[in-house]
Amino acid sequence: xxxxxxxxxxxxxxxxxxxxxxxxxxxxxxxxxxxxxxxxxxxxxxxxxxxxxxxxxxxxxxxxxxxxxxxxxxxxxxxxxxxxxxxxxxxxxxxxxxxxxxxxxxxxxxxxxxxxxxxxxxxxxxxxxxxxxxxxx
Numbered sequence: 001x002x003x004x005x006x007x008x009x010x011x012x013x014x015x016x017x018x019x020x021x022x023x024x025x026x027x028x029x030x031x032x033x034x035x036x037x038x039x040x041x042x043x044x045x046x047x048x049x050x051x052x053x054x055x056x057x058x059x060x061x062x063x064x065x066x067x068x069x070x071x072x073x074x075x076x077x078x079x080x081x082x083x084x085x086x087x088x089x090x091x092x093x094x095x096x097x098x099x100x101x102x103x104x105x106x107x108x109x110x111x112x113x114x115x116x117x118x119x120x121x122x123x124x125x126x127x128x129x130x131x132x133x134x135x136x137x
Contacts, residue, residue, distance in 0.1 A: 002030070065103050066096070072110050081120070084113035 011023050019026065077085055087110045098106075 002034075062100060065100065065107065068107055069103060072107065075114075079114040079117050080110075081113065081117050084110075084117070087113060 007023065007027060010019075010026055013019050014021070014023050014026070021029065073088065076088065080087070087106070090106065
């Protein structure tokens with residue numbers, strides 16, 4: 001990673017007796033210092049950029065998703081169209097062994113299905129209310 005030109009330049013400097021180290025000792029010291037710097041950067045990144053709390057945060061997020069899944073399963077068929085009941089055919093064990101991405105996708109599906117059902121019920125309620133008001137007028 002270091003230019004090959006650096007050794008002849010340092011060699012000239014050593015020959016001028018401006019350096020107390022031999023060329024080999026200087027080159028070895030340079031490599032050691034570069035390794036220390038890169039190792040220090042790696043340690044810094046591990047501690048500050050990717051802290052251990054990321055693991056704890058990920059675990060907490062997974063537990064939160066598990067709770068959302070349990071809540072949805074506890075709701076059962078309430079708020080679901082009959083066409084969407086297939087979403088409840090999955091077992092909690094299946095969801096626990098699936099990936100976090102699969103779990104999140106399932107949650108999005110069931111929440112969308114419940115939202116669609118609620119919207120349909122609200123629309124039907126408004127339509128029937130409008131029909132009743134129109135019949136009275």
